Amino acid sequence: MASGVQANGECTTVFEKLKGSFQVKDEGEEEIGRFVIMKLNKNNSEIIVEYKSKPEETFDDFLALMDAAAKAGEGRYAFYDVLKPDQDEKAHIGAKGDMAMIVWCSDEECGIKQKILYASSKGALKKACTDSVNEFQANDLADLTLEALQSKCKR
Template sequence: MSSGVGVNDNCLTEFQVIKLGKKYRYVIYKLSADNKEIVVDKTGPIDSTYDSFTAELPEAEPRWVVYDFEYKLDEGGQRNKLTFISWSPDDAKIRPKMLYASSRDALRRRLDGIALEIQGTAFDEVSYEAILDKAKRSAR
């Protein structure tokens, strides 16, 4: 199901900056005030911590995020995975949750190079440990 919303060109520009330029740790996307297009909400500098990123997620509003997730394998190797997070907290109102769910693919289809996808309705589902576990499992 598609909501018919567009994707602002700046969303793709900022995605390329995180993917190729490595200048951000994350990009948070949201729907515009009129719900007609997806826009960039915030970006996080490359030296951002995971905790500072999760602090940027609203407790009662959906968002989408591309996060450049860095982790170490048990064998010692360093890895990065571009991670797409659909944030739809339990406390969000039903209408925005439905609109974000039906608009997700409009954004996701335009982002080439995503290695992990996470859906979170509570902060424990998007915790560093939860993402790390999924990243390590996908590396096998």
């Protein structure tokens, strides 16, 4: 089911930077850490970039942002660069892992309209961010763990 929602051009650019396709940074350009978070705009007509992580941010920082979105009754999309279980995020800043696309809509906090919009619009984001990524659906913070992402991203 398509929703008619399109992904903003910045989504593709930021995704490419996250996965490391851009080897040369422009002067003054910020380095992106392990994750980016995207959301539907206020009119629910376009997917936009909401947050680009800093290199020192960890999965706990990511969870806090996703939890805040849920408490606001909103869904989110995210791309997370998942390291292998034996790699510590803080010790391996800059290392690249497997890419996970996360569709996040809390069962308890998000309304049915929000869930339907996010589910029906993920295809537009996947099309804009073309690469083989591991898709991960999470509806509760208990579902959204680093271990679950690592399991999904096993090669």
